[in-house]
Amino acid sequence: MRMASYYDCIVMNGFVVLPSEVKKLDIGIRDGRIVALEQSLADAEAGSRIDAERQYVLPGMVDIHVHFNEPNLGHWEGFSSGSAALAAGGATCYADMPLNGNPPTVTTEALALKADQAEGNSAVDYTFWGGLVPGKLDELAPMFEAGIVGFKAFMSNPGGEGEGRFREVDDWTLYEGMKKIAALGGFVALHAESDAITSQLAGAALAAGRYDADAFAASRPIIAELEAVNKALLFAEQTGCQVHFVHISSYDAVELIDRAKRRGLPVTVETCPHYLLLTMADMTALGAVAKCAPPLRSEEQREGLWRMIGEGKLDVIASDHSPCPTSMKVDASKTFFEAWGGISGAQSSMELVLGEGWIKRGLPLPLLSSLLSAGPAQRFGLYPRKGAIAVGSDADLAIVDPNAAYELLEEKLFYRHKHSPYVGKEMACRVVATLVRGTVVYTADGGLAQPTSGKSLLPLEAGSEKGMMKGSV
């Protein structure tokens, strides 16, 4: 009898963000899961209570686009500092990209190495992407068996150095890979920029002695994104493969993808906080710290992306946290073209999106929350275990105070290299606590409480039985 009303923890008095409404509820947690959502659990027995009066309780963000760069480039970020930053930003789960670690995650051996580095080093739960690259088509099935459902491919040069680096796909590899992935039941994620267009324009800019930020932006125009998206939609139609478009930067591309969805194509679309918060003008003003590919766009595009969100045409907001040593961003001897492309933002996604989308623009919280949590969890087949506040779901929660505006200072960043285009920005709200499976991993007052409580969501055992995972390396 006692069990029925005993909870390990109760989150009380908060405004709880449910899939289609916000309701004042108490959340009862037992064994890491949400077991009660009631108007009041004031009389219940509890191991601990968290008072969320005047605060909002959201499902933790599921950030399916981060580059933590292990193995071997952990000094660029790593699981430990990267996941700490996520926890501080209200993210409770992530999917780590198959680059820029070395080796990239394009074989089961590489996956095993990565999994080994993550284990015991993550503050929040995680899973991994595989990669679709030339010459490794036979690796797709074994990686799928090891639990990988999403395979990332680049349609333009991903940069990076060395023989074993992640390579972009040629059309044949993409087409064949998509047929194989469709047959397996997985999906492809695409960095959609046309290599033909971007390389041609970058070459021309450099030949003309233009190395600055504006020339970089002009070398990666929206037509490059549209051309790649269009080709990928054709391949999706021909192969039946599900496609997820990562970091889409223009509303034109969102509309193109939306038209394909309405024709019945199984496609989803992601954008990132930087395309919603920043423009080319910020890139020119801030320098390479705001350099990414595709580049930041015009104010008109930024507004257009918000309009797309309001119209329900996006599925996912993810950080595309792509860090590097600060010297690769800020180096007087290097041109803008040579600086690392990638923005450090993992810690700020939820605060930025809620601050701009909800507090400033008045968009509904459930809508924004679905892009941060439910949408990405669905994409990875993790919903509703992850990405929802519902009875039976993991108690992965972000508690947000809408009356705690603060200035983001460099020393508040958990990144290994503390650069970000958001340093110095006034944040309109603040993540005050993050819970992973009912455990408080972070509080704004106390900092990181649990640096290693994150768990892998991969069925590692399936691989290890076949000797493909741990033990084979």
Ligand SMILES: NC(=O)NC(NC(N)=O)C(=O)[O-]
């Ligand atoms: N090699 C990278 O980490 N690239 C990333 N860089 C960006 N977005 O500038 C990406 O996702 O394309």
Ligand SMILES: [Zn+2]
């Ligand atoms: Zn990309």
Ligand SMILES: [Zn+2]
């Ligand atoms: Zn990325």
